[in-house]
Amino acid sequence: MLKFYHNPISxxxxxxxxxxxEKELLFDLVEVNYLDSEQFKPEFLAINPFHHIPALVDNDFNIVESLAILDYLEAKYPIPAMLPTDAKDLAIVRMVQLATVNELMPATVPLSPVMFGLPGAEPEKIEQSKRKISAVLKFFEGLLDHRPFFGSDSITLAExxxxxxxxxxxxGGVSLSEYPKLNAWCDRLTVRPAWQKTQTPEIIEAIKSRIAAKMAQMP
Structure with a gap:
């Protein structure tokens, strides 16, 4: 059976x-607690020497880096398909993935205190963050067409x-009202069982408490 090492705040x-x-696979879910430095324990370093999550173990094969794990799952378990075969549609999925990782995620860092009602928000950095986020959201809005998902009628790895x-x-104070297609896309996603299961109120509170603990440790 697959063994998935994760942390709910990630x-x-x-x-x-x-x-x-979404692929309805059987797997063991193993939480790695960063506050307790479990990522540095020898048994986890044997799986991922870079000491970060996620990591997936399939029998005796270890896969690290989330995008590599997604590609592995798609190649090994191709049904249901989560990558389109058309060249243009595949490019759309890849652009969304990489723009999220390389542009959107770094831009959201200053918004973390706002998202979870914690002190430490810096107004100037927040405004810079929102400008960068706006550029990504406009890009995403332009990639969505008449279909419900990016480059597909069914959910993909872009989602x-x-x-x-x-x-x-x-x-974090970023309205999606200016992006009607993207806003509707979000609505379609958040009612899906996979999104509901991975973002419960308990997980949200866990994120908030762990961020607060991390901030408390800062000098």
Whole structure:
């Protein structure tokens, strides 16, 4: 059976968790507690020497880096398909994945205190963050067409990746009202069981408490 090492506060983990659920795969869910430094324990370092999550173990094969894990799952478990075969549609999915990882996620960091009602928000950095986020959201809005998902009539790995970040943005004061197609896309995602299961109120409170604990440890 697959063994999935994750942490519920990590969007990198969540994208894999969502994909496992969408593909209806059987897997063991193993939480790695960062506050207790479990990522540095020898048994986890044997799986991932870079000491971060997520990680997936399939029998004696270890896979690290979330996008590599997604590709592995798609190649080994191709039904239901979560990557289109048309060249243009595949490019759309890949662009959404990489723009989320390289542009959107870094831009959201200053919004973390706002998202969870914690002190430490810096107004100037927040405004810079919102400008960067706006550029990504406009890009995403332009990639959505008449179909319900990015480049497809069915859910893809673009949803697994961007869908673990974009629906959170209103919590940070970023309205999606200017992006009607993207807003409707979020609504379609957040009612799906995979999104519901991986973002419960308990998980949200866990994120808030762990961020607060981390901030308390800062000098």
């Amino acid at each position: 969007p990198n983990s969540r994208r894999v968790w969502i994909t496992l659920l 697994s990746v961007a869908g673990s970040i974009v629906p959170w943005l209103p919590r």
